[in-house]
Amino acid sequence: MPFTASAAPAATIDELVAPYDSSKCADCHEDIHKEWQGSWHGQSIVDPRVLKTFRTFILSGLDKSQAKRKDLKDVCLGCHAPQIRDASEELVIKIGEMIVTAVDDKDAAKREAAIKELSKLNINCIACHNQYAVADGNPQPKTIYGPGKAKEPPHKDEFGFDTVKSEYLKSSKFCGKCHGCELPSKECPTLYSSYEEHYMAHGGKETCQGCHMKGEEYANHKFPGIYDKDFVKEAISIDITANTTEYVYHLENKIVPGVVVNVKLSSHSGHGMPHG
DSSP: OOOSSOOSSSSSSHHHGGOOOOOGGGTOOOHHHHHHHTSSGTTTTHHHHHHHHHHHIIIIGGSSSOOOOOOOHHHHHHOOOGGGGGGGGOOOOOOHHHHHHHOOSOOHHHHHHHHHHHHTTTOHHHIIIIOOSSSSSSTTEOOOOOOOOOOOOHHHHOOOOEEOOGGGHHHHHHHHHHHOOOOOOOSOOHHHHHIIIIGGGTOOOOOOOHHHHSSSSSSTTTTTTTOOHHHHHHHEEEEEEEEEEEEEETTTEEEEEEEEEEEEEEEEOSSSSOOO
C-alpha cells in the first residue's frame, strides 16, 4: 500500500492504480470492503450508464469541439477515477479509446477486454480516506483519515501510516466535492447545489452521510440511492386514489368508461428528485 504518486506520469492503467491499491484494507475491514465492491463507487467507470454517457460525451462533445480527449482528466475522470491525476496525457487518451471500445465495438471480446481493464479504475478507499479527506485538498502522505479517533492508530505498526481524525469526512461538503460544482444551480444543477439551496436553505439538518451511509454498526459503504427500492421508500411517499367514471366520446357519439386518478407525491429527500 504505497499510497504515494509516482514521480513520472503513469503510462499504463496498472502503473496508475498501483500506488492507490486498497485491497489490503479488506484484511481488517472485510464487510465494509465487500459493501464498497458492490456499490456504484466501486463501479464508477464500468457501470453501463456511465460508460455510455462517457462515450457520448467523447464522440459528440470533445471530438466536436475545441477540447481534446486528454481533457477527460479534468472534466470527468477526476471524480470517477481519482487516480487519474497521475496519468500521462497519452494514457488519458487511451482510456478514452477504451471507453468507446467498451460501448461501441462490434467485437464482444474487445468490449469485454476493455471493460475488464477499465474496471481497475474506481473511487476506492484511498480516494475518500486520503486523496479527498481534507478540506484544503492537501492530505498528508502515508495517512489514513477517518471520522473517528483511534488512541492507538491501527495502521501505524503494520503499514507505517498515521491514522488521523477528519471532521470533514462527516460533512456534506466532502460529498459535494464530486457531487457538486462551484457554480450556482441555475448554471450547474447538481445534487449538492439542490441539497444546499432547496434543503439546507429551508431548515434541513441532515447530512448526505446521514441518509446515504446510515448503518447500525458502521457507516454503510453501499451508498444506497435512487436505484435502491427500500431506500427510496424512505424518501418518497405516494398516495394514489382511483375512481371509475364514464364520459361521452364526442367523435363517435358514444359513452365510454374512464378512470379518474389522483396522485399525491411527497418527497422527504434532502435534494430534488429525480436527480443525478
